[in-house]
Amino acid sequence: MEATVSDERPPADGPATFREVFAEGEYRAIFAASVLSWLGDYVARAAVTVMVYRETESVALSATAFAVSYLPWLVGGPLLTTLAERYRYRSVMVAADLARMVLMALVAIKGLPVAAVLTLLFLVTLANPPSQAARSALLPVILPGDRVVLGLSLNASAGQAAQVVGYLVGASIAVVNPTVALLLNATTFGLSALLVRFGVRDHPAAMTAAHRSHLLRETAQGFQMVFGTPIMRAIALLVFASMLFSIVPEGLAAAWADDHHDGMQAGLSQAVIMAANPVGFILGGLLIGRMVAPARRLRLIRPLAVFSPLVLVPAFLNPPPTVVALLAAACGFAVAGLLPTANGLFVQVLPDGYRARAFGVMATGVQVIQGAAVLVTGLLAERFPIPKVVGVWSAAGVLLMLLITLRWPSAAAVDAAVRAAGHRQPAGQAARVVAPRSAPAQEGPTSGITAATR
Incomplete structure (x- = not known):
C-alpha cells in the first residue's frame, strides 16, 4: 500500500496522502x-483481569476490573472533557500521562487488596476523557483540510x-507475571508524556480564564452545540x-462461540469473531481514507450507513463462526469508511472553543450506546437463539439507518455549516476563537468538506 504514495501533492479534490x-x-x-498508550492500556486490561481472578477466583470481580475503564465516561465524561477546553492541550495530555504512569505503577504493587486495585484503576481511567478530548481537539488544528480525515482514519485503525x-x-x-504487564503500561504512559511534551507545540487554550463561566454550564453548552445544530445532530445520530449494531458480534462472541463453534475450538471461535x-x-479505514476522493467519501456516507447493519442480517441463518x-x-470495513x-x-463544523466539549458528548454517547447494545442483546440472547437476536437486531438497524440517511443534510447544507463554523464563537467568548481550517472555497461545494471518535 505504501507504493501508492506519490511524491507530488494530489489535486485539490483528491485524498490526502500518508506522506x-x-x-x-x-x-x-x-x-x-x-499508539504507545493504547498498547499499554490493552496489555494492562488483559493483565488486570487475570490478576484479579487469580486473587479472588471470582468471575464477577474479574469482569468488574475490565469494565471499570468505561465508568468515567458514564459518570462524568462530558464534564471531564470540558477541562481540556480550559487548559493548553499539550499540558492536559502530558499531565494525564504522568498521572496514569504513577497510578499504574501503584497498581503493580503486589499484595494490594482488590478494592484498592479497583480504586486505582478507576483513578487511572479518570484521566482518559480529558486526554482524549485534548488530542481530538488538537488534530484539526495541526492537520488542515482532508489531512485531518486521513489522520483520523490512521488513528482509528x-x-x-x-x-x-x-x-x-x-x-x-x-x-507468567501480571506485574510485568502493569509496569509495561506505566512505562508506555511515561514515554507518551515525553513524546507529547517535546514533539507538540504549546498551543494556547481554546478558552481563556477570562471567558470561563461554570464547569457545568460549559459542559451543557457542549450538549447544546451537538444536539442543537442540525448538521451536528445528524452526524451524532449517524455515529451512535x-x-x-457493529459492536454486537464482538460483545456476544464468547457465548456465540460456545454455542455455535461448529467443530472449531470454542476459544478459537471466540477469538476469530472478536478480531x-x-x-x-483497519482495512476499511486505510483503504477508503487513502484511496477514495473526499467528495466521493461524502457520497458514500448513505450507502455505507445502510450496509453496515445490512451485512449482519444473514447471521439470522446461523452460519458457522468463520462466516460470522x-x-x-465487512461491517467493520463499512463503519471504518463511514466514521x-x-x-x-464534525470537527470542521465546530468552532475551536467547542471541540473538546463536543468530543466528550460524542465519546460518552458511544460508550453508553455500545454498552447498552451488548447488554440488551445479551438479555435477549438469554431467551432466544443468538443468531436470531443478531439477525433481527441488525434488520432493525437497517430500518433505523434508512431513516437517518433520508434526513441526511444536502451537500449545500453541509457546505454552509462548514463556512458558518468560521464565524461562530463559544458563548461569552471574544473573537480570539480560531476558525477551523477548511479547504479553499474554490474547490467547490463538497470537495472541501472532507468529512466529519470507536
Whole structure:
C-alpha cells in the first residue's frame, strides 16, 4: 500500500496522502504517543483481569476490573472533557500521562487488596476523557483540510490494531507475571508524556480564564452545540446508530462461540469473531481514507450507513463462526469508511472553543450506546437463539439507518455549516476563537468538506 504514495501533492479534490499527514511533526508525535498508550492500556486490561481472578477466583470481580475503564465516561465524561477546553492541550495530555504512569505503577504493587486495585484503576481511567478530548481537539488544528480525515482514519485503525495486539500480549504476559504487564503500561504512559511534551507545540487554550463561566454550564453548552445544530445532530445520530449494531458480534462472541463453534475450538471461535471487526475496521479505514476522493467519501456516507447493519442480517441463518467473522469484518470495513468521514466533518463544523466539549458528548454517547447494545442483546440472547437476536437486531438497524440517511443534510447544507463554523464563537467568548481550517472555497461545494471518535 505504501507504493501508492506519490511524491507530488494530489489535486485539490483528491485524498490526502500518508506522506502529507506524517510530514507534520506534531502529528507524528501524537500518533506515536497514542499508539504507545493504547498498547499499554490493552496489555494492562488483559493483565488486570487475570490478576484479579487469580486473587479472588471470582468471575464477577474479574469482569468488574475490565469494565471499570468505561465508568468515567458514564459518570462524568462530558464534564471531564470540558477541562481540556480550559487548559493548553499539550499540558492536559502530558499531565494525564504522568498521572496514569504513577497510578499504574501503584497498581503493580503486589499484595494490594482488590478494592484498592479497583480504586486505582478507576483513578487511572479518570484521566482518559480529558486526554482524549485534548488530542481530538488538537488534530484539526495541526492537520488542515482532508489531512485531518486521513489522520483520523490512521488513528482509528491504529487503535484497533493496538487492541488486538495488546490483548494478545497482555494475556500472554499475564499468564507468567501480571506485574510485568502493569509496569509495561506505566512505562508506555511515561514515554507518551515525553513524546507529547517535546514533539507538540504549546498551543494556547481554546478558552481563556477570562471567558470561563461554570464547569457545568460549559459542559451543557457542549450538549447544546451537538444536539442543537442540525448538521451536528445528524452526524451524532449517524455515529451512535453505527455503534449500536457493529459492536454486537464482538460483545456476544464468547457465548456465540460456545454455542455455535461448529467443530472449531470454542476459544478459537471466540477469538476469530472478536478480531474480525477490528481487522475489517483497519482495512476499511486505510483503504477508503487513502484511496477514495473526499467528495466521493461524502457520497458514500448513505450507502455505507445502510450496509453496515445490512451485512449482519444473514447471521439470522446461523452460519458457522468463520462466516460470522466475515460478516463482522465487512461491517467493520463499512463503519471504518463511514466514521472518519463523519468525524472529520464534525470537527470542521465546530468552532475551536467547542471541540473538546463536543468530543466528550460524542465519546460518552458511544460508550453508553455500545454498552447498552451488548447488554440488551445479551438479555435477549438469554431467551432466544443468538443468531436470531443478531439477525433481527441488525434488520432493525437497517430500518433505523434508512431513516437517518433520508434526513441526511444536502451537500449545500453541509457546505454552509462548514463556512458558518468560521464565524461562530463559544458563548461569552471574544473573537480570539480560531476558525477551523477548511479547504479553499474554490474547490467547490463538497470537495472541501472532507468529512466529519470507536
